[in-house]
Every structure is written in structure tokens, then in C-alpha cells.
Amino acid sequence: MKPTTLPVKARAHTNIALVKYWGKKDEDLIIPQNSSLSLTLDQFYTDTAVQFRDELAADQITFNGRTLTGDAQRKISRFLNVVRDLAGITEFASVETTNHVPTAAGLASSASGFAALAGAASRAAGLQLAPRDLSRLARRGSGSATRSIFGGFAAWQMGHNDEDSYGYPIAENVNWDIAVVAVVLTTAAKKISSRQGMRAAVKTSPYYPAWVQTATQDFETVRKAINDKDFETLGHVSEENAMRMHALNLSADPSFTYFNADTLRAMAIITDLRAAGYPCYFTIDAGPNIKVLCQKLAVEKVVSSLQSAFGEDAVLVVHPGPGLTFITD
Ligand code: 2P0
Numbered sequence: 001m002k003p004t005t006l007p008v009k010a011r012a013h014t015n016i017a018l019v020k021y022w023g024k025k026d027e028d029l030i031i032p033q034n035s036s037l038s039l040t041l042d043q044f045y046t047d048t049a050v051q052f053r054d055e056l057a058a059d060q061i062t063f064n065g066r067t068l069t070g071d072a073q074r075k076i077s078r079f080l081n082v083v084r085d086l087a088g089i090t091e092f093a094s095v096e097t098t099n100h101v102p103t104a105a106g107l108a109s110s111a112s113g114f115a116a117l118a119g120a121a122s123r124a125a126g127l128q129l130a131p132r133d134l135s136r137l138a139r140r141g142s143g144s145a146t147r148s149i150f151g152g153f154a155a156w157q158m159g160h161n162d163e164d165s166y167g168y169p170i171a172e173n174v175n176w177d178i179a180v181v182a183v184v185l186t187t188a189a190k191k192i193s194s195r196q197g198m199r200a201a202v203k204t205s206p207y208y209p210a211w212v213q214t215a216t217q218d219f220e221t222v223r224k225a226i227n228d229k230d231f232e233t234l235g236h237v238s239e240e241n242a243m244r245m246h247a248l249n250l251s252a253d254p255s256f257t258y259f260n261a262d263t264l265r266a267m268a269i270i271t272d273l274r275a276a277g278y279p280c281y282f283t284i285d286a287g288p289n290i291k292v293l294c295q296k297l298a299v300e301k302v303v304s305s306l307q308s309a310f311g312e313d314a315v316l317v318v319h320p321g322p323g324l325t326f327i328t329d
Contacts, residue, residue: 001087001126003052007094008124009328012115012148013321014044014101016180016283016291018238019218020245021143021156022211023202030143031165033202034215035158037222038147041180042321044101046112050120052084056092063097079114079141080121086137087125095121110194114141115148119324134324135167151323153226155219174320176229181280181292181302182316185262192256194286200256201248211248215241235281235293242283260288262310269305278302 015038023033059077061068068076080093095117099109118138122129129137131149138145139156147154150169159165192200202208218241225233249256263284270282270292278298282290294302299317306315 001089003087003089003091003126004124007049007051007096008120008326009047009049010116010119010123010324010326011045011047012112012119012145012324013040013042013151014046014109014112015040015144015148015154017144017147017285018234018283018293019215019222019241020285021198022215022245022248023198023208024143025158025160027199029162029165030139031160031162032143032156032158033208034212035156035219036144036147036215037153037155037170037219038144039153039174039178039180040148040151040321040323041318043316043318044109044112045321046097046099046109046116047327048095048097048113048116048120050093050095050117050124052089052091052093052124054091056094059092059095061095061097064099075141076117079117082137082140083118083121083125083127086122087127089125093121093124110142111144111148114138114145115324117141118145118149119326123326131323132166132168136162136165139165139167149324152320154323155223169323170223171226172323176231177295178231178320179294179296179299180318181294181299181306182318183266183290183292183306183310184314184316185266185288185290185310186260190258190287192258192286197249197256197258197286200252204253205248205251207248207251211244214244231279231293231295235279238283238293239281246284258284258287263288263290265309266290266306269309270302273298273302273305 017038019037021036025031115138135146135149146156146167152172152174153170279295280298281293
């Protein structure tokens with residue numbers, strides 16, 4: 001392959017898992033223990049421009065205008081090595097990444113980050129990869145990035161190896177009534193990374209086999225609920241699935257949790273609203289912040305209740321978003 005002479009820029013959006021990925025079978029290739037399913041979101045995205053250049057003596061990576069060093073730099077360089085191997089090139093790259101996540105929205109950026117990088121770097125290296133192969137490449141950077149290649153509802157089929165562990169769209173255009181209310185309870189960096197947390201759960205939780213079994217069932221149930229536009233089943237099973245993921249962490253040795261006191265307060269608010277007849281369900285990733293799946297009927301009430309508890313600026317309403325796109329200036 002021959003690298004492009006101009007930078008290639010790509011945009012990818014973050015996603016929220018409804019059936020979570022929490023554990024790897026292969027840490028190097030990032031092959032998960034169960035298939036997962038997510039909704040790509042419209043407001044949170046990453047733009048990344050990449051150019052492989054002869055004259056560079058090392059990869060040069062900037063993130064929101066700051067040059068990366070140390071572990072963060074090495075993680076991206078290792079990913080670029082995968083791209084270089086695939087394309088048969090040796091040039092180093094300049095990488096410019098801008099994260100468009102409303103200031104510290106507390107949403108994971110590794111999904112949108114590695115999806116955008118997979119798109120921009122592969123094309124800048126001269127490769128033209130189909131979406132499935134882009135998702136396999138994104139997976140090598142971060143598991144959740146596998147799903148961010150696609151818009152709307154997307155799945156990551158666990159597979160067994162590099163070839164058959166990939167993402168695919170379930171419903172890229174979400175033409176039904178669904179919104180996500182994101183609540184930012186803290187912007188502090190988490191103490192236990194997803195990578196460390198899931199490794200501990202696989203190794204030490206006695207419930208891990210039950211997780212794999214129930215997550216596999218949840219995947220099929222949520223997939224059918226999407227097909228049937230059955231919001232209640234989708235919400236109910238997503239909430240259960242999130243709680244079981246967090247139960248793995250509570251049952252690890254040593255036990256840990258991503259919840260804080262406000263997480264529990266927010267959960268109780270949503271449970272009460274649901275009991276009062278509002279269609280809303282929460283899900284929680286590897287951090288204390290919660291996201292609420294809602295139908296239109298519930299959005300206003302969910303937003304006002306959460307704002308009264310946590311402040312106006314803590315609450316954002318987002319909708320289904322698109323998959324990977326290439327940007328030409
Ligand atoms: C998910 N999370 O399915 C789950 C649910 C967080 C909770 O995937 O080690 O950054 O880079 O593959 O993708 C976050 O973990 O972890 C994640 P790596 P990743 O979205």
C-alpha cells in the first residue's frame with residue numbers, strides 16, 4: 001500500500017451498551033466473553049485526522065491540542081503498528097484528535113476514539129476496508145469501539161478469533177421513539193479502568209459463568225425487542241443487564257464498585273418515576289454516571305427530576321446517532 005499524501009479525517013460517535021461487554025477471552029486481540037449490543041449517540045463524537053509521513057521519526061499524537069506522551073502515546077502507537085502491518089508500510093504518523101464531548105460529560109471516549117482512529121488511519125495508510133473489517137480493526141484498540149463503526153443499534157459478535165469477532169448493524173436508522181438522558185454526577189477520573197475492572201471480574205467473581213449465560217440470553221431478548229419496537233422489554237432487560245455487570249464487580253475479590261452515593265440516588269429517582277408510570281430505565285457503565293433510556297412521554301419529567309436533584313447542567317438529552325463517516329474539509 002501507499003500512504004495518502006494528504007491527511008484523512010474521520011468522525012465516530014460514542015455508544016452506550018444495553019447488553020454490556022465485561023470480560024475478555026483474549027486480552028491481546030480483545031476477544032470478549034460475550035456478545036454485546038449498543039446504541040450509538042448523536043452528540044458525543046471524536047474527530048481524528050491521520051497522515052503517515054516519511055519525514056517523521058516517531059508517531060506524533062495530539063489530543064484536544066495537547067501532545068500525548070507515556071502510556072497514552074504508546075497505546076495509540078501500538079494500534080498504529082497494527083495498521084502499518086496490515087498495509088505493509090513503515091512510516092510514522094501524525095494524529096490529531098478532537099473530542100466533542102460536552103465538557104466532561106463523563107461518557108467513555110475510547111469507543112468513539114478508536115473507531116475514528118481505525119477509519120482515519122486505515123484510509124491514510126492506503127487501505128479501503130469494508131465496515132466489518134473496520135470494526136475488527138477498531139476492536140484492536142478498544143472493545144467498545146467495535147460497535148461505534150455503526151450507527152443506531154449495533155452489535156458486537158463475540159466470535160473466537162480476529163476474523164469472526166466483529167461489529168454489525170442491527171438497526172442503523174432508529175425510527176422509533178427513544179431518547180437517552182445522560183446525568184453527569186462526577187467528572188473525576190475513575191480509579192479502576194474498564195480494562196482492570198473486567199479482568200478482576202473474570203478472574204475472581206464466582207458469578208462470572210452466570211454472567212456469560214444471562215448476557216447471552218439478554219442479547220437475544222434485546223435484539224428481538226428492537227425488532228419488535230418493544231421499549232418496555234428493551235429497557236427492562238438493559239437495566240437488569242447493567243445491574244448484573246455491576247454485581248460482578250461487587251462479587252470480585254477484592255470487591256469494588258463504580259457506584260457512588262449519587263448513583264444510588266439517581267437509580268432510586270428513575271425507579272420511582274417508572275412506578276409512577278413514566279417509561280424510563282437506567283443503565284450504568286464503568287463509572288458513577290447514569291444514562292436513562294426514555295420514551296418522549298417521560299423525557300421532560302426525567303430531566304426535571306434529575307435536574308432538581310443534581311443541578312441543571314448535570315443533565316443532557318441525546319438521541320441515536322450515525323456510524324463512522326469520513327470528513328473532507
Ligand atoms: C461496554 N464498557 O460494553 C462496556 C460496559 C464499559 C461498561 O466496553 O479494555 O474501553 O479497551 O476493550 O471498551 C468499556 O471498556 O475496554 C466498555 P477495552 P473498553 O461498553
